Amino acid sequence: MGLLDFLFGRNTQQSDLKTNTKSDDDRVKEQNAQKSDNTIEPFVFKSNCHQRYENGLPKMGLQECFRTVCVEKNIDGCKGYKLEPGIGYIVKVFNDDLGKPNMSDKPMKVVRKTENSVELRGFPIEAVSPFGWQEVDYSVYGFIVYYEHGKVSKCVLHMYDRNTFIEYRYVDKTPLMTANINSSISECEQFAQQAQNAANIGNTSRAHQYGMKVYDSIIREPIQLRKVSDIQSVALALGKLMEGDYFSDNDSIKKAVGLSYYFLSKAIAGGNDNPYLYAYRFSVTWEYNKVFYHLFAHSENKQLINSLYNPIEQSMLMAYDHHLQGMQMADMLVEPRIANLDPALGNIFNEIYTRYSSTPSEQIIKLGKEYHAQIFEYLDKKIKALDFDF
Structure with a gap:
């Protein structure tokens, strides 16, 4: 592994698709060998909207519906899979509108961890099928959890073989503040500072909404740019947007x-x-x-x-x-x-x-x-x- 790989966390452990079957002993040894010191704190994230992307482009528009996304420790294995207890985590997405899972549970392992994100990836495993136990390569599935100041801000489910991913988000729908017209601070700066306050407490949705107000304010009244002094707040609000x-x-x-x-x-x-x-x-x-x-x-x-x-x-x-x-x-x-x-x-x-x-x-x-x-x-x-x- 080169210096850049070390610095930027390139994942060099890509799994190849296997067509042969392994004994249970071989599989246990392989799974144990792949255990990582990287961990993720189990969580439940309530999403009220999600966006699907295909080939990098949004599809079908923003879907405003409820999903429960969670990551659980693998304590007792995972139903439907030959998975030893203690190996990795179980990723679940539940459709709250229909009252049933949105996808089958996916065993995954942490492959990378940074100060603001954790990336999990599936791996080859045997799964039950109408024809008995069949090996499937779940490395085509990935799951990235993003954090803002320690709070989960969004979760992204990747389907790498289809160049598709789904972003599960939470949009805060409480009313936004209005600008103080008597303030010596420009309107766009006031909204930018609110965007920063929201980002600082992990409320990404609110930061995005105030970022949009910054943009709209500038477009509506561009002359205020001549007196903006808090350049960093405006920059961060627009960058976040x-x-x-x-x-x-x-x-x-x-x-x-x-x-x-x-x-x-x-x-x-x-x-x-x-x-x-x-x-x-x-x-x-x-x-x-x-x-x-x-x-x-x-x-x-x-x-x-x-x-x-x-x-x-x-x-x-x-x-x-x-x-x-x-x-x-x-x-x-x-x-x-x-x-x-x-x-x-x-x-x-x-x-x-x-x-x-x-x-x-x-x-x-x-x-x-x-x-x-x-x-x-x-x-x-x-x-x-x-x-x-x-």
């Missing part, structure tokens, strides 16, 4: 991406060392790379027309993609705590870094900062002119 899929039209996506990136970069340039600033900036450049292709082009007084048959444009897109990768690698190299906050970003970094492993880190950081500066300077001019047509 961009974790979700709250925008569907291209115009809103471009504005939200531009504003969140601008404030995150401004907070970082101001000397703030909060690792979430870097994590959110890394994430927004990764999730919304097509927006950044256009930002790069506009910063160079060029236009992209998204033509598959234009060799000049394809060359531009390739160049901008390299620029983005440089920005992402630079952020991770400067602030490696990103990988502990979001292990998925650590994995992305590993994949990118292998392509440039012969390039000195100092050179990557230098170029990455130059590309960040190019985008920031373009956005800075636009935002100071209160022009959000990015």
